[in-house]
Amino acid sequence: xxxxxxxxxxxxxxxxxxxxxxxxxxxxxxxxxxxxxxxxxxxxxxxxxxxxxxxxxxxxxxxxxxxxxxxxxxxxxxxxxxxxxxxxxxxxxxxxxxxxxxxxxxxxxxxxxxxxxxxxxxxxxxxxxxxxxxxxxxxxxxxxxxxxxxxxxxxxxxxxxxxxxxxxxxxxxxxxxxxxxxxxxxxxxxxxxxxxxxxxxxxxxxxxxxxxxxxxxxxxxxxxxxxxxxxxxxxxxx
Numbered sequence: 001x002x003x004x005x006x007x008x009x010x011x012x013x014x015x016x017x018x019x020x021x022x023x024x025x026x027x028x029x030x031x032x033x034x035x036x037x038x039x040x041x042x043x044x045x046x047x048x049x050x051x052x053x054x055x056x057x058x059x060x061x062x063x064x065x066x067x068x069x070x071x072x073x074x075x076x077x078x079x080x081x082x083x084x085x086x087x088x089x090x091x092x093x094x095x096x097x098x099x100x101x102x103x104x105x106x107x108x109x110x111x112x113x114x115x116x117x118x119x120x121x122x123x124x125x126x127x128x129x130x131x132x133x134x135x136x137x138x139x140x141x142x143x144x145x146x147x148x149x150x151x152x153x154x155x156x157x158x159x160x161x162x163x164x165x166x167x168x169x170x171x172x173x174x175x176x177x178x179x180x181x182x183x184x185x186x187x188x189x190x191x192x193x194x195x196x197x198x199x200x201x202x203x204x205x206x207x208x209x210x211x212x213x214x215x216x217x218x219x220x221x222x223x224x225x226x227x228x229x230x231x232x233x234x235x236x237x238x
Contacts, residue, residue, distance in 0.1 A: 005072045007189050008051055010179055011225050012075055015053070017155050024225070029054035031222060031233075032129065033061065036096055039127050039235055043095040049120060052100050053225070055081055065094070093125040100131050101224050102231060104202065108172065108193045114205055121209045121238055128206075128238065131222050131231035135196040138229075141165075141173045156182050159226045164191065171196045199234070206236045213237035 015021035032054060036043050048055060048066040055064055059080040066073070066083050073083040084090060097120050107113040120128060135141065141163045158180040166172035174191035181187070203214045214236050221230040 003189050003192050008072055009075055014157050025053050026057055029057035045094045046096045047094040049087055049099050050103055087119045090123050095126040097124045098129045102131055104197045105194045107195045117205050124238055128236040130234050132197055133231050135198050211236050211238055
């Protein structure tokens, strides 16, 4: 099982024990839904190049395709969404691409980041919605985090994230996630190689790819599941 599938299946497991799970997912989905309606009220087709549970709500309003493996797709029992395993398998164009959870940081060098963006640009006829943290002023990749989730008296999860810096490239790090279940069972996910992406860097890559508009949305933030750090939402018009 790959790291992405393992992570989201764990999130699903924790969510199934939490009576506020649907509320949490809806709150995040509503942010993206309202943003889509504000930038393109006529949008109908949406591509997610990586998985996110908010799809389960958004699929009621949009024709959604998600890039994920069949195991992850079936785990969340999506009813209207279609899935593919690679962006390269797509031969259509989408009104909106939603690349959340700092999608463009999951690379090992700048060329890979450009390639990720170029692959997205090829399949959108409209807008890209993505997220980044402030790597210039905040350096979140240099901070570890702990988040304890007490589901009930019989279920307790402790989620931890650890960032291990590369020894030769200060922009590169190795991302680990740990989950301690009921104070005894440990699940380790990673390492996943990641690289910083700065706001101006993404703006430059977007411009090189033919963007017409690049906006860091004011007062509009997104926070991943069980994350302590908010991400800035960015919209790019192609």
